[in-house]
Amino acid sequence: MNLTATTLFGGLNEADVLTRLRAVSAVTGDSTAEDAAEVFARVAFSGIAEPGDRMAGMLLTALGANGALDALIRRCDPERIMGLMGQTAGGAALGIAFDEELVQLISAGLERWAPRLNAREAVAHLERAARFDTVLLTPAHAFWPQGLDDLGLHAPHVLWARGTPELLATLPRSIAVVGARASTGYGEHVTMEAAAGLVDRGVTVVSGAAYGIDGMAHRSALASGGNTVAFLAGGVDRFYPSGHDALLHRIVASGVVLSELPCGASPTKWRFLQRNRLIAAASAATVVIEAGWRSGSLNTAGHASALGRPLGVVPGPVTSASSAGCHRLLRETDAILVTTAAEMFELLSLDIAPPARERDEQEDPEERRVMDALSLRTPRSAEDIARRAGLSVMQVQSVLGLCELTGRAVGGDKGWRRHGGSDPQKGG
Known part of the structure; x- marks a missing residue:
């Protein structure tokens, strides 16, 4: 056994690391030493790099998670790391060649990650996950949502799942239903009927477990005996919002709750925005039901459009501020107006190419x-x-x-x- 982490990363005990990996179903008796090292390195990176970190994605694509972690632990200089990246098949696919700007990006990444390079914390992620019956998924796992691969260098390194991860196999036939937290009776009624109608058609309902439209989408799917998947912006061991603790436990009982962040991680605004990209990428289509002019749901809609996923929008009263963002999408984008579950279901048959360039972020x-x-x-x-x-x-x-x-x-x-x-x- 030659786990990089056990030999260089804080003097960890190999047997202890393997025991903790097996406790979250990350490795089996058939796994090689290289497999185990790669999984542990991905666990470490899920706590070291913030969600969506492009430079971390480049490093893992070129060097593999274990190679990337090895470079961090050995404190290789940026030029050396770039040289290593250029020598691999993954690096060649990315077109890695000597570039002063890339050296600076690597240097900035090393400075970002250094404060979190902690061996014991990586092991603690596994210990906390095991206490909550969490399953660790990597891109090599059979239940890994293939749609996430469309995120490219912004894809998550791992997913932490509570519930029934086998349900993730239904995501190719899924629709994300998102909307305002401060929803109206109109929006909740539409959501309830839409989610029920979708699961009746064998569609898995995906959302973010927030108050308002998200919560209603999950509740309606559960009440109709359908499949539902919730993506969180923090660890799956600390349900947020706290007012949805009971709802999330119900989802765990018959669906699945996911996060790319390790157990113990706190939700922040940045992480909510990054979580939205997972909702859009994992789902085959996205529907927005009620959204204010600057609603976070517009962020999810933007990710869906950038990924080439069909985007449906439910209109509301023209006098309602809660639907101003929906009307904005209908006016400014190629979103499709939908009003019933049947019309939402039709989105799954559409083939839409992603736009030539991504949306500009409104906030630094x-x-x-x-x-x-x-x-x-x-x-x-x-x-x-x-x-x-x-x-x-x-x-x-x-x-x-x-x-x-x-x-x-x-x-x-x-x-x-x-x-x-x-x-x-x-x-x-």
């Missing part, structure tokens, strides 16, 4: 992650914020300076804290 991702990592009351050091945000200390210090100028953050002798407050789920 680094600023969002720094703000997510700040506390309203407890001052935190730049180093602590960097670890929480998955950024380098230099990046954090730069963003904090801008946030202080705009009045969003307050610095002092004891550290930095957030000025004012926001609900992290507004990104979801």
